[in-house]
Amino acid sequence: MNARGMLEELMKQAGSRGKRSPDPRRLVPGSALGILLGTHRGRRAGRRAIQYGALAGLGTLAWRAWQSHQAGRDTSETAVPDDGEPLEQLQGEALEARSMALLKAMIAAARADGHIDAAERAQLVEQIDALGADPPLLAWVDEQLQAPLDAGQLAMDADSPQAAREMYLASVAIIDVQNPMERAWLDQLAASLGLGSEVVEALEARTANGG
Structure with missing residues (x-):
């Protein structure tokens, strides 16, 4: 399995848990997604059900x-030649590269408050292996x-x-945006990615309401 497949x-x-089964307590804590989301730590269930449901339509939500x-702004700013295509429209090597960048961002976010210890790290690798990952991806x-x-190094993977x-x-x-350490990481990441405060607010609003 490549990064795209993972x-x-x-x-x-x-998508299945955030939309059809909105109770995050049904998410197995030992699963790869469960470890990344930290649901085993008892975070606020209802809000997180909406948040992680946003992962299912990531590219489209970011574009929306x-x-x-941009609504109400100068239309010349609405679309620029190098703005980049949403994840769902990519193919081949471009899709693989974007997938790796997004996985890297998700792993970094899960580590932002330092909660993934050695045991959880080993468990995450085991769960990813269970998904069918090959040795290079596991490594x-x-x-x-x-x-x-x-954050600066991570931002270098953003090609658009x-x-x-x-x-x-x-x-x-x-x-969890209410966690000071995690909020600080988001602020660092936004600055490194060159995202202004208004764009950040728009993105966070999309995540909070699921679309």
Whole structure:
């Protein structure tokens, strides 16, 4: 399984639980998505059900947030040549690269408050292995789990403004914005990605209301 396949599996889990089964307590804590979301730590269930449901339509939600932000502004700013395509429209190597960037952002967000310890890290790798990941992907995930948190380095994986918005949205879906450490990470990431406060607000609003 490549990075794209792993991301699709996580998004499929998020969609099925965030929309058809909105009770996050039904999410198995030991699953890959459960560990990333930290549901085993007793976070506020109702709100997180909405948040992680946003992962299912990540690219589209990020694009809609941008359109909402641009509403009423100079139409010349609405679409720029290098704005980038939403995740759902990518194919081949471009899709694989975007998938890796989003997975990296999600893993970093899950680590923002330092709660993934050695045991949980091993459990996450085990769950990803159960999804059918190949050895190179498993090694890559383990590397991301141990690498220093660096928002600037992470932002270098954003190949377009659309990619930056998707990476931020994926991070918001994972994070508890009321946690000071996690909020601080989001602020660092937004600055590194070059996202202004109005865009950030639009993205967070989309995550909070599920669309």
